[in-house]
Amino acid sequence: MIENSHAPAVEVDGLRKTYADKVAVEDVSFRVEPGEVFGILGPNGAGKTTTVESVCGLRVGDAGTVRVHGIDPWTDHEAITRIVGVQLQESRMQPKLTVREALELWTAFYDDPMPWADPAERLGLVDHLDQRFGTLSGGQQQRLSIALALIGRPRVAILDELSTGLDPRARREVWSLVRDLRDRGTTVLLVTHGMEEAEALCDRVAIIDRGRVRAVGTPSDLVGGAAAATVTSFEPSEAVDLVALRELEGVADVRADAGRVTVTGAEDAAVAVLTRLASRGVVPHRLRVVDGSLDSAYLDLTLDNQGAAPEEVTA
8 A cells, every 4th residue: 555645644534423323423523643642532421432443443433434544444454453553441351361471462463563571561561471361450451451552563552541540650651651652653542531641641632522523632722722721819808799700801700719719711811800809909819820721621612511500609
């Protein structure tokens, strides 16, 4: 196959997938560039796993197309398994298979595998090589699944809930491994619930909700475009009119709790709030103004304004 050097590593166009009368993916489209770490975020049941399983050929869509470096994963299974490594959210192996046997077995599947000792050492599996899969903890099983996904030196690595079951030290090591993959030119498709993980690792993210892509962009772009691009909090020197603060341009929400007022809004909202306080002679003690987070952008894009109404209180 002659590849277009400018073609995306992964291209999904109009993907739809149903199970009986349930629509798992309604209309998902995105493209991932070579060497990019691309995150897929969304609530449970949003269609994330169905999407990545369609990318690697484990699922066949009812409509739309998927291409991975020009290969159709739904029809050319042999070609796709040579260039894609997959770590699924839940992976099960024969319980009596040892870690060493699993690593050696996967190594035999590829023409140019990496030495299995490399990922085994990076992922803390060396002391468990003779342990059977059925006796491994959930975190150890997860680390083995990641190692198996990388042995074939994939051009595209699909990692679904990468950090599930991992302790903080193991999680940091896995994050380092993902960065190394990117540095070597591997494209990574990362499904995660962890906003910290997405911000730390992803060049761009897609937020999927109810089977549709709600937004695609860099983490900073999504945060900047969210209603809560900045968060301003303070303890007022005297009572303030929360309704009046809510009516200021750029302010998305105002809440007060235990004498502390928190205002979320656009980038200029903090200036508007501080100007209003000064005009009323109110001093904002313990003032903090911080950028919004990917977490707040995610909530903006997935809740459809169905969250609880803000509490009406005064300072």
